[in-house]
Amino acid sequence: MTIAPFAAGSAAADLNTRRLVAMKASLGTLSNQLSSGRTADTYGGLGAGRTQSLGARAQISALDGFIAAAGTGANRVALATASVQQVATLGSAAASGLVGAQAASGAGARPTLQQSAAGQLGGVLDALNQSNGSLYILGGRVTDRPPVETASRILDGDAETGLDGVKAVIAERQSADLGTGTAKTGRLDLSAAGAAVSLSESADAGVRENFGFTLGSVVSSNPAGLSVALTAATPSTATLSFASQPRDGDIVRVTVRNADGSQGFVDLTARAAGTSGDDTFAIGSDAGDSARNLTAALAGKTFAGKAVVGAQSASPPGAAAALSGGTPASATVTVGAGLKAGDSVQVTLGLRDGTSKTLSLKAGDGSQSGSFAIGATDAATAANLSAALAGALDSTARTDLAASSATRAASDFFAGSSSPGLSPRRVATDAAGNAAGYLADPSGRTVIWYKGDDTSVDPRRTATVPVSRDQSVAIGVQANEAAFRATLSGLAVLATTSFGTTEADTPRFTAYSARVQAQLRPGDGQPSVQGIASELSLASAQIATQKTQNTATKSMLEKTVDGVETVSTEETAAKLLSLQNQLQASYQATSMLAKLSLTNYL
Incomplete structure (x- = not known):
């Protein structure tokens, strides 16, 4: 039997060397893991x-x-x-x-x-x-x-720029609602002729749709002494128009009368033809066509019991709503021979916030509030009734109507927006300075809060x-x-x-x-x-x-x-120790084999 000496470079030696190098590399890896606590320094590792x-x-x-x-x-x-x-x-x-x-x-x-x-x-x-x-x-x-904005600008406006605050807006609206006479009748017309007393809403559609009282019912407890002839109002018709063709993005604020007499707003935005969306209307071929599209867009909404009574926008496009037709409500109370003390007439008035107020006037000696004196003649009694009704209207106008007017004006002020055409509503006046409706373009008059x-x-x-x-x-x-x-x-x-x-x-x-x-x-x-x-x-x-x-x-x-x-420190330390022992044993075996000769073997 021949024992071949260890010779570097042989296949067995190469394999052994690679194993030793791999073990040495593993030893280095485990040492790094033990010191850093991490599996590897790179994701590749x-x-x-x-x-x-x-x-x-x-x-x-x-x-x-x-x-x-x-x-x-x-x-x-x-x-x-x-x-x-x-x-x-x-x-x-x-x-x-x-x-x-x-x-x-x-x-x-x-x-x-x-x-x-x-x-x-x-x-x-x-x-x-x-x-x-x-x-x-x-x-x-x-x-x-x-x-x-600040409280002072909101309340008092800005004198330097000429913009009004909510205080001025309220005062303006109350003047429009109560009327200008010494006795405030809430824009109703009151007159007496002979034995008849007449009460009527304004003949001006802009006034009766927007300001003061509306005349509801008039009821007599004794028609033989106080006969009533009541004519109900018929609504006006609003025709919408533009002064110029609206552009894409122009906003129109339409004022709507609700079924209870209150008012609300509907804001619609002009959009190019073919573009649809909620609260929009199509821009037509000209201003008239656009106005018809606006009217059609409003008709497509839920309008049961509602009616358009106004519109506003920036100028251009200058939206407007012209009111026409319609008749005012009116009532005539005629004093008759059958009138006796205790007979009464009740007049129900509507307010623009949807509430109502009933005035009750009782025949008697006129010494108590809410009563009128029976005069020597029917005409004298009618004059007394007219005076009592004027007093009741004035009292209600200065209380309920003034309060309703103030809260509505304040709500309009805070509904104002910086968007063009959406400034707070402002009152428009006629040549005599009387309130006749609302401005079609209220821009530049009021603080935008x-x-x-x-x-x-x-x-x-x-x-x-x-x-x-x-x-x-x-x-x-x-x-x-x-x-x-x-x-x-x-x-x-x-x-x-x-x-x-x-x-x-x-x-x-x-x-x-x-x-x-x-x-x-x-x-x-x-x-x-x-x-x-x-x-x-x-x-x-x-x-x-x-x-x-x-x-x-x-x-x-x-x-x-x-x-x-x-890595786990304990597990890595155990592996490292095991590998060190293996590597040491391998080194010793390799060293012994490297020194092996026939003499040593024998």
């Missing part, structure tokens, strides 16, 4: 695990973005919620003040309501101008400036927080939302109206109080500030829930990454 690691890290990066956005969004929602709650608190405090001052025991507090309301109005405006230090959060998409974004259909969508790949939470708020406008309108009316402590002023205070409370505390189904707060609370909960879920998912992914990219 992870082997098949690199795909899992890269995918998990990509998801973690996305989740970090969502978690950061949720934190920022949560802070914004918290600030917005605090502002909204402040508005709700101030509005509720004003409403409670009205309730407390309603009772005779609280009449002494009435003179302080105006000053309190001015302070509350300022507080609401401050809350609506809330910012997080860099962004104003209640202006929709417009975040670089305060969304609302809101300077934020008013182009979004859904204020919440003006700001969103991405909380996952497929989900975002809407957190936007606009200071000109209907609920905020109602609160501002109520506070503005109180801040511009003074009240006395006397019993004589109680009917006027009651009329104002009822209408302002309806604005500060809207009924069921109406937009409310608390409703906005609830929506923000739901958004906050959504953000918090998704943030928690994202954090948990991130933790799981981090464990996955750790499982691929990190």
Whole structure:
């Protein structure tokens, strides 16, 4: 038997060498893993695990973005919620003040309501101008400036620029509603001739569709003594027109009379032919064709019991609504021989806010309020009835009608917008200076109180927080939302109206109080500030829930990454020790074989 000596370069030696080099490399790798705690320094060193690691890290990066956005969004929602709650608190405090001052025991507090309301109005405006230090959060998409004007400009206007505030708008509207005579008849015509007393709405369609009282029913308790002839009104017809061809994006605000006598607005935007959408009308071949398209677009809406009574826009395009036809309601009460003490006549008047008021006049000696004296002749009795009716109209005009007028004017002021043609409605006068309708283009006359974004259909969508790949939470708020406008309108009316402590002023205070409370505390189904707060609370909960879920998912992914990219110190140390022993044994065996000779073998 021949023993071949160890010779470097033989196949066996090469294989052995490669094994030793591999073991040495593994030893180095395990040493690095033990010192760094990581599987490898590069993704290539992870082997098949690199795909899992890269995918998990990509998801973690996305989740970090969502978690950061949720934190920022949560802070914004918290600030917005605090502002909204402040508005709700101030509005509720004003409403409670009205309730407390309603009772005779609280009449002494009435003179302080105006000053309190001015302070509350300022507080609401401050809350609506809330910012997080860099962004104003209640202006929709417009975040670089305060969304609302100051209280002084809103109330008193700007003398330097000649723009009126809400105080001037209210005074103008009340003058238009009450009339200019010493005895305020609410724009109704009252006359007496012989034994007959006549009451009629204005012959001017612009007046009877917009201002003062409407004449409803007239009922006599004794037709033999007080006969009534009532002629119901027939509605006027509005013809819409443009002074020039509208351009794409021009907005027309159409005033609509509702079935209850109140008024509302419908805003329609001009769009190029072939372009459709909600609240739009097509631009026609000329101004007349566009006006017909506008009329058709209005007819396509739910208009049961409603009628167009006005329109406004910027100029151009100069939208207008010409009222024609129709007849005023009128009533004639004739005194007859059968009249006796205690007989009465009841006149029901409609107001422009959808409410009504019934005047009751009773025959007697005329010594009590709401009564008229039976005279020596039918003509004398009719004169007394006319005087009593004039007094009742004047009293109601200065109370209920004035309150209705003020709240409607304030609502119109806060419905104004910086969009061309959507300035607050302003009264138009005839050659004699009497109110005859509304201006077709009220631009440049009134302070625009809101300077934020008013182009979004859904204020919440003006700001969103991405909380996952497929989900975002809407957190936007606009200071000109209907609920905020109602609160501002109520506070503005109180801040511009003074009240006395006397019993004589109680009917006027009651009329104002009822209408302002309806604005500060809207009924069921109406937009409310608390409703906005609830929506923000739901958004906050959504953000918090998704943030928690994202954090948990991130933790799981981090464990996955750790499982691929990190090593167990104990396991690595054991492998390293085992490999060191193997390598040492291999070195010893190789050394022995390298020294092997026949002499040594023998």
